[in-house]
Amino acid sequence: MADAAVRPAQFDDVAVITRIHFDTWRTAYDGLLPPEVFEAFDFTEAERAWADAVEHAHVFLATEGEWTVGFVVAGSAPDQEVQNADGSLPADAETTALVSTLLVEPRWGRRGHGGRLVATAAHALREQGATRAVAWIPEADAASKSFYARVGWDPDGTVRTLDAAGRPLREIRVTGGLALLLRH
Known part of the structure; x- marks a missing residue:
């Protein structure tokens, strides 16, 4: 394997982030998402959103x-991302972060990139005072469930259903600490 690294994104990375977003969704989520989601993908809108994230x-x-x-x-978690099923907030809501997106192109998978990305994000989140984080993943996405289990993040029993071009997409919330230990 060539040298692998993680670095902060810059504004000039927005186009490659958008490409990875689309290509990874198209490959990894084919069958989970209807074709209309891919057909409706707006690259200009996605680039604006990724520029805002950067x-x-x-x-x-x-x-x-x-x-x-x-x-x-990754960043601070809005209340609606961490609230309990009954709408109440957990005691640690103020120090809970959100990993909103983690994507590694499938052809580069199983080479440690996801673990390095999450570990780097976890370090940055700890520095800003976070004690744990949450992430939402499609319930049917076995690869993501397996990945998060290896970093010690487990489903917390909270689910939500999104509208994916008229088809329901059920997601589960996983949560875990920010002192990551990769499990094999």
Whole structure:
């Protein structure tokens, strides 16, 4: 394997982040998301959203050699992302962060990039005072469930259903500490 690294994203990385977003969704979520989601993907809108994330959140890129192969976006968790099923907030809501996106292109998978990305984001989140984080993943996404289990994050019993172009997409919330230990 060529040199693998993680670095903070810059504004000039927005186009590659958008490409990885689309290509990874198209490959990894084919069958989970209806074709209409991919057909409706708006690259201009996505680039605006990723530029905003680069400005306001922790966005890190995974690289292997000269290639950018994945990214993670993490930051403070809005209340609706951490609230309990009954709508109440947990006691640690103020120190709970959100990993809103973690994508590694499938062709670069199983090479440690996801673990390096999450560990780097966890370090940045700890520095800003976070004690744990949450992430939402499609319930049917076995690869993401397995990945998060290896870093010690487990489902907390909270689910939500999103509208994916008229098809329900059920997501589960996983949560864990920020002193990550990768499990095999």
